[in-house]
Amino acid sequence: MVADFEPKIVAFCCYYCAYSAADLAGSLRLQYPSNIRLVEMPCSGKIDVRVILEAFEGGADGVYVAGCLEGDCHFLKGNIRARKRIGYVKKLLDEIGIGGERVEMFNLSAAMGPRFAEIAAEMTERIRRLGPSPLNKAYKKEPASSTAG
Amino acid sequence: MSEPKTESKLERLLNEGRFVVTGEIGPPKHAGGDGIKHHVELLKNHVDAMNLTDNQTAIVRLSSIAAAAHVLAAGGEPVIQMTVRDRNRIALQSDLLGAYSLGVRNVLCLSGDHQSFGNHPTAKNVYDIDSIQLVQTVKGLRDEKKFLCGEEIKEHEPRFFIGAVANPFGDPFAYRVLRLEKKVNAGADFIQTQAIFDMDRFEKFMAMVRERGLHKRVKILAGVMPLKSVGAARYMQKSVSGMIVPDPIIDRMKGAGDPKAEGVEICVEQIKHLQTIEGVAGVHIMAVMWEDIIPTIVEKAGLYPRPK
Amino acid sequence: MIIAEGKPIAEVAELIKDAKKVLMVGCGGCVTVCLAGGEKETGILASALRMLRQQQDNPLETVEVTLTRQCDPEYVEMLDKYVTDDIDCIVSLACGVGVQFLAERYPKWVVPALNTKFAGGTVKHGQWEERCGLCGECILYRTGGICPIIRCSKSILNGPCGGSQNGKCEVSPETDCAWQLIYDRMQALGKLDMLLEIQPVKDWSKARDGGPRRVVREDVMIS
């Protein structure tokens, strides 16, 4: 693992739940890792595979989508669709060597501020363990040169 | 007794009203003919004719026509099986001419098992014509002296005794007899059925056959298959499509001290029963990988000696 | 419509391994509907290929264009301005027809990104099934609207074979026996007697045979 690796994580959050939960976490002054970039979405079901891939191409080490609890989607099935799409992206990332573990789907409600913080910590921990995305060479090369030196 | 259409011994015996017995030899997965000759020696006094399977279950084997040549050389009466899976209308007709020139007088027309069951599942199948159309073609060669395209055969037209198969255990059951009728209309002279285990269903099938008078137009040989073990019985029950093996048969095989002897016993009982069904003109014994047992079954069923 | 499916990404990557800049061409026709080669899939494949190559220290540049149809010259022409000298390879996400139309027009290395599967339709969202074997002489009127050529594993015209059991084909318990379907339908329509007629052998010269088949309509030709 890279010592000073701070993962860059993009979280696509549904406006009706996760995004509000993030607000709540903030007002409760709950600590969560600062390396998470939140993107507000009208529904997790809006998530497009291309947008997730774009995030990785743009330098993200991990991505997650947070939608409402299953059965509670404001648009009925958006979060179920999102889960399936995440499954697809996982396979695709495995195929191209980036690793499907770098992307995840979470479900929570607007009232679950603490859970929001927990998810953020959980994902950060996971990506830290996985190390930088293979696309982020700057980090990747460091340990190699240090063993050589 | 009708005028013989061919030089087939099988036809002659059926016309004489004999209850005929046919057997089956699976050609080997190699290029040696000795095994076939050995089986012919073993069977030729106990069966009236023997089927040579055509790359059965889509596994590459010595060709049925070449196997038939070995049968003829050893003094047996061959029935070549011919599937429409691997040959188009050109190759089928060419092989019919060739087989006839070698002395083969009986052909059994069938669809053939799909190639996905065999040892070359990535093969491209042919299915240019279907089995009923093959029956029609063989009849056309014989009775109209014409190739399928309509062109005349100037001389030496092949005069086969034409067989087809029927499966009383396939679905839709109600249509099975009608399809048999189609085969008879197409020109089938004799029928060999799928192996019978469910006697009740076969009885029903034959009742429908008689209702439509088909038994008067075609000779029906009922298929039987001796079981070697309870495992074999279960396999037939579960994994072979178009087969029905009722539980009492499984139970009998399971309870038997000597499963092989029990298998023979069941088979003999079946043959005796089949002899009592109006419209059954003979039996076809399929002892897959167990050809040696056929003489025992024929003797026990009281069908030995065979007519000349 | 024509149903196609993406080739594995690694396979496409191998096909273009020597290219630095590729033109990735989607198609707005059938393959958009069956979610194999529309604008979206083109974007996904392009992104995936770029990421794969970035990891190999051999960056790939992609240009993405989706045409209304790749099987019509009037739309293919619109690609002209993108087919510049620096394009090393064209990746087509159309069916095999589109790939060939691009290859006929441009003196470039053109590779397929899809496997073209069959002529079929959507049976439910996300599932497509074959319906027509493009035999050139439709006989659906004899079989109650169910195609025996492609839906029967043995293309039997006088079925069913002995392997049909409980409505399923001998080939797989997931496959309906086409002839059971035909029987049921003809029965429901009161036309079972039609099935008693022996269907004649098929004229396969009207199907795949003797080079590409052609359909000509003089009345609509412009010159």
Ligand code: SF4
């Ligand atoms: S009969 Fe021929 S044209 Fe008609 S659906 Fe079947 S394959 Fe297609």
Ligand code: SF4
């Ligand atoms: S089981 Fe039915 S679909 Fe399958 S090959 Fe036989 S007739 Fe055709």
